Structures are given as structure tokens and as C-alpha cells.
Amino acid sequence: MTRHPGQRLLLRLLIALAITVPGRFAYAGDAGDGVDQPAAKAALLRAYPGLFTISGNVLTWTDGTTMVWDDGKTRDADALLESPDIEDMFRYVYPTASAGALVPAEDFDPGRIRNEAFFKKLYGASAAEVGKHIANVKWLPKLGKTTVQVTRVFGIDDRLGKVSDALEVMPAELSRYGLKPGGGFVWRPIAGTDRLSVHSFGAAFDINVGFSDYWYNNRDKSHPKGHIPFKNRIPLSIVELFEKNGFIWGGRWYHYDTMHFEYRPELLLYKKSG
Helix, strand or coil, X not given: CCCCHHHHHHHHHHHHHHHXXXXXXXXXXXXXXXXXXXXXXXXXXXXXXXXXXXXXXXXXXXXCCEEECCCCCCCCHHHHHHCCCCHHHHCCCCCCHHHCCCEEXXXXXXXXXXXXXXXXXXXXXXXXXXXCCEEEEEECCCCCCEEEEEECHHHHHHHHXXXXXXXXCCCHHHHHHHCCCCECCXXXXXXXXXXXXXXXXXXXXXXXXXXXXXXXXXXXXXXXXXXXXXXCCCCHHHHHHHHHCCEEEHHHCCCCECCEEEECHHHHHCCCCC
């Protein structure tokens, strides 16, 4: 297709803005325009090896349980949160800390879209089932002497321990961000919803309540659908420690929760081809 010279110029300007304006420009990554099916399936299989296979549109667990990969439904931002299929979890490409300071575009929430049935198969379908695998992790033992609880599944307890070890030896201006953790395992719904929090599976950790910024508290209460201003006080060098151990950061979401980290290696592995 031949483009008018003016169209080509406008396209170049838009691309330049998306690439060169740091921090202050809404992140212009995957805005929900399609999932790279082979890349998404490969990322999921690599993240949780040996637990299931994916053939065509069916994910089959080793115990014979089957789940639909893509139910073919078109969902808006709210429906993506409430009733996603497995494929929907890859609707947005998660930008790692190496991308620098970014302001998420409206409804850009890579990681908030979770197929609950899938997570129940990974970690347990009840508090009792998840509780069988919960371990105590000494968090910053030389500085804060705090113990937090996360699951042993996928070695998440050891992974969090490695983050603690690395953070503890960082300069005080950085290690202080871990001194008042908000906790790990607790079986509960996300506030204001019926959806289970990832904390319910022991696969999430809140690093510091005192330095946390949360979208719900910063919204315009008189205009609940209005734009949510982005706020963050967690350094990206700390985010990078978590990402190296398989955790994504809630500070990459439009509906941000900047103290929140959750184990989602599939999103760190997922890169769209091209």
C-alpha cells in the first residue's frame, strides 16, 4: 500500500515520540492488538516445564485436566480482568526494568490479567492446599529481622531469599526500601472484587508499605473513570533484582501497585516476534 507523504511523516513522528520521550510518555508497547500465539505458548511451556502440554487450542495438564487456550471471545479492559482465557494473559507485553522509567498507557496492565483456574492448578485451589507448600523466608535478616511467607512451589521461597540477599548488601539508600515489607502469603480476594489475589497462592510479595503508591488511592474520586496519575517511589535497580528471579512489578501497570511483585516468569519470557 502506498502512503501519502504526510502520512509517512506523521507515522515517523509518532514512532519517534514513543521511543525517545522517557518516563513522561505513556508506554507505547503492545496495546492489546493481538497475541503472538507461538511465542506465548512457548513462554508458558518454558516457564512451567513438565506440567502441561499445549496442542492447538487445548492445554492439557499431566493429570489429564484440559483447559481452553483461546475461547475466541473479544474482551474489553474490564472483561479481561474478570474472565480471561489463558491466551488473554499475554495481551500486553511486560516491559522490564531495562526499558527505564515509563508511564503506563491507559489500561496497560501486563500481569493483572490472570486466568484463575490456571493458577489454582499451579499452586492449589484452596488456602489449605496452598498452605501445604508455604515456607518462611528470612527477609533482610541483618537489617530488619523479618520473616515472610511464600510458597516453595517453583522455588519461589529461594528466589525471594536471593532478592533479600542482594538487597541487603546494597547501599543503605536502596536497602531501606525493603525494611517494612507488606507481606507474602494470605488467602484473600483483591480489594473490591471476587478475584483471588496472587498473594493467595503464596506467589506474591509486597516490598514496603511506606514507599508504596496504589492507583485506587490516587484516582479522582469524583470521576472514577477519569485518568489516573502515575506515581512511583521504588527504584528500578530494585525492580531489576526481582525480575532476575522471575518476578514482575506492579509499577508497570496503569492500575499500579508499586510495592507489589509476583512470580510470573512467562511474562518475562514472552516477546512478540518482529
